Amino acid sequence: MEYIVETRGLTKRYSGKEVVKDVDLKVPRSCVYGFMGPNGAGKSTTLKMLLGLIHISDGQVAIGGEKVNRKNRIAILKSTGSLIESPSYYGHLTGRENLEIVQTLKKVSGKEIDQVLKLVRMEEQQNKKVREYSLGMKQRLGLAEALLGNPSLLILDEPTNGLDPAGIQEIRELIRELPRRMGMTVLVSSHLLGEMDQMADYVGIINHGQLIFQDKLEALHEHSRDNLRLRVMNQTAALHILKREGISCALKEGDLELPRLADDETAQLIGRLCEGGAGVYRVEEKQKSLEEIFLSLTGRRGSL
Amino acid sequence: MLTICMKTEQKKLKHSHLWMVFAGIPLLPAVLGGGNYLNNLEMLKSGWYSLWTQHSLFYAGFFYGPLIAIYCSYIWRVEHLNYNWNSLMTMPTSEWDIFLAKLLMALRCTVALQLWVGVLFILSGKIVGLPGLPPGEILFWLLRGSLGGMVTAALQLVMSMMVRSFAAPVAVALLGSVAGFLLSGKGVGMFWPYALMTEGMNANKSTDVLSSPVGFGVAVCGFLVLFTVVGVGYLKYKDVHA
Ligand SMILES: Nc1ncnc2c1ncn2[C@@H]1O[C@H](COP(=O)(O)OP(=O)(O)OP(=O)(O)O)[C@@H](O)[C@H]1O
Numbered sequence: 001m002e003y004i005v006e007t008r009g010l011t012k013r014y015s016g017k018e019v020v021k022d023v024d025l026k027v028p029r030s031c032v033y034g035f036m037g038p039n040g041a042g043k044s045t046t047l048k049m050l051l052g053l054i055h056i057s058d059g060q061v062a063i064g065g066e067k068v069n070r071k072n073r074i075a076i077l078k079s080t081g082s083l084i085e086s087p088s089y090y091g092h093l094t095g096r097e098n099l100e101i102v103q104t105l106k107k108v109s110g111k112e113i114d115q116v117l118k119l120v121r122m123e124e125q126q127n128k129k130v131r132e133y134s135l136g137m138k139q140r141l142g143l144a145e146a147l148l149g150n151p152s153l154l155i156l157d158e159p160t161n162g163l164d165p166a167g168i169q170e171i172r173e174l175i176r177e178l179p180r181r182m183g184m185t186v187l188v189s190s191h192l193l194g195e196m197d198q199m200a201d202y203v204g205i206i207n208h209g210q211l212i213f214q215d216k217l218e219a220l221h222e223h224s225r226d227n228l229r230l231r232v233m234n235q236t237a238a239l240h241i242l243k244r245e246g247i248s249c250a251l252k253e254g255d256l257e258l259p260r261l262a263d264d265e266t267a268q269l270i271g272r273l274c275e276g277g278a279g280v281y282r283v284e285e286k287q288k289s290l291e292e293i294f295l296s297l298t299g300r301r302g303s304l
Numbered sequence: 305m306l307t308i309c310m311k312t313e314q315k316k317l318k319h320s321h322l323w324m325v326f327a328g329i330p331l332l333p334a335v336l337g338g339g340n341y342l343n344n345l346e347m348l349k350s351g352w353y354s355l356w357t358q359h360s361l362f363y364a365g366f367f368y369g370p371l372i373a374i375y376c377s378y379i380w381r382v383e384h385l386n387y388n389w390n391s392l393m394t395m396p397t398s399e400w401d402i403f404l405a406k407l408l409m410a411l412r413c414t415v416a417l418q419l420w421v422g423v424l425f426i427l428s429g430k431i432v433g434l435p436g437l438p439p440g441e442i443l444f445w446l447l448r449g450s451l452g453g454m455v456t457a458a459l460q461l462v463m464s465m466m467v468r469s470f471a472a473p474v475a476v477a478l479l480g481s482v483a484g485f486l487l488s489g490k491g492v493g494m495f496w497p498y499a500l501m502t503e504g505m506n507a508n509k510s511t512d513v514l515s516s517p518v519g520f521g522v523a524v525c526g527f528l529v530l531f532t533v534v535g536v537g538y539l540k541y542k543d544v545h546a
């Protein structure tokens with residue numbers, strides 16, 4: 001497969017400490033690639049290395065199949081849009097003037113300014129000084145700047161930071177649409193797992209500077225075996241039967257949770273439970289949340 | 305690409321009210337110089353040349369350098385604020401264009417300042433009652449001073465790029481200018497970047513001190529190249545920290 005972004009052994013050291021370690025990122029074309037990891041995992045550092053904002057300690061980066069070096073830096077930047085850390089803006093200028101600066105430097109037509117303003121719904125605020133914008137509006141302006149010039153690669157570092165729920169939803173939908181509508185590839189980082197469930201086709205998970213998972217989103221879900229949840233009338237009877245059958249189980253929110261069984265095994269077990277007077281109310285397959293998957297991958301609890 | 309970069313640099317300076325600073329502050333050395341001239345008429349007998357010694361004493365010693373420094377600090381301040389380093393360095397422009405565009409803006413400012421000071425010099429000469437127009441030689445010194453100013457501009461631009469503070473580089477320029485004035489008097493001005501303003505303008509002198517225009521030219525070019533290379537190198541090889 002041809003990847004639009006491919007890194008090999010990408011490493012960043014700060015005074016001897018590896019904050020990004022041997023990362024082999026593989027981002028396919030025209031998709032949304034979610035780059036996830038807890039705070040301080042190395043997401044921003046990795047994205048900054050892709051953009052050449054910070055220098056690589058070890059390894060290499062290829063963008064659009066070309067190894068990035070000093071010579072092709074400008075050509076690559078021309079077809080890349082980015083929003084790193086927090087939105088950049090000249091506060092004493094209006095939103096439109098900010099966009100004009102990017103438009104001039106990227107040498108794209110002035111008409112695109114109106115298009116991107118519309119895309120992020122900022123037409124009404126375009127003539128206000130950016131200093132007076134809310135954080136969400138600045139974030140949208142940053143996104144508009146990144147979209148100027150119809151880049152083939154869009155690198156967004158936590159783009160929904162500071163947006164209200166409606167804004168978050170809107171931006172997610174916009175990101176979701178970009179590959180299909182404009183053929184863009186979006187590499188987007190986030191520490192919110194739920195966010196990725198809604199927009200990513202591929203995910204990469206980084207923890208302590210190391211890439212611990214990278215595949216299709218579905219693969220991440222498959223990675224987590226689903227569980228079977230039972231709600232019964234008589235738990236004591238049910239537990240007795242399960243023990244006799246040699247099936248492990250745990251109590252979760254008042255329900256019994258068992259490992260996933262084959263269909264015929266499930267049918268057999270339900271039959272036995274009914275016969276034994278356990279009284280089955282409900283049988284359901286319980287999908288692990290991305291949160292749980294992540295925790296099992298990283299072996300780490302607490303806030304993400 | 306360089307002209308494109310300059311166009312955007314120009315835009316970034318919009319609404320800055322910098323022009324008021326540059327219009328207003330040069331009035332001070334003009335007034336101080338004119339006043340000094342009038343108070344010492346018995347000693348200062350060479351007309352326009354004498355007025356120039358007084359005017360340029362204050363201007364080159366205390367004002368020109370810091371004014372250039374303010375301009376350079378402002379040019380970088382807009383980038384230091386609000387994570388603009390990230391966007392500056394991810395635009396499809398070479399580090400040379402980024403630095404040179406800012407440098408050319410600053411160089412333009414050094415020349416514009418001198419033209420304005422020239423106007424103020426003529427006005428103050430008229431006000432203190434000097435006849436005719438100043439000798440062309442003085443106007444030549446004035447413009448030659450802007451070459452010295454360019455060296456200061458390049459140095460300040462490097463400094464303000466590396467240091468986030470607005471005021472610290474301006475203070476350095478002030479101290480540097482004063483030191484430049486003293487070093488220039490000792491005859492070692494060519495080796496001190498801030499002294500080249502004084503030397504070029506022939507400040508506080510009524511006869512040309514620059515016996516060797518070649519030496520001056522070499523010093524100006526040498527420092528300009530040095531500071532530009534340092535500035536561009538910094539952009540190329542230093543991690544961006546927005
Ligand atoms: N300039 C620097 N010098 C030293 N260490 C740094 C520097 N920048 C980042 N780090 C360290 O590198 C690690 C990774 O930081 P990074 O900003 O990439 O994390 P992140 O995944 O983006 O986190 P977040 O979700 O908080 O944005 C952190 O432990 C951080 O302290």
Ligand SMILES: [Mg+2]
Pocket residue numbers: 043044045085157
């Ligand atoms: Mg980050």
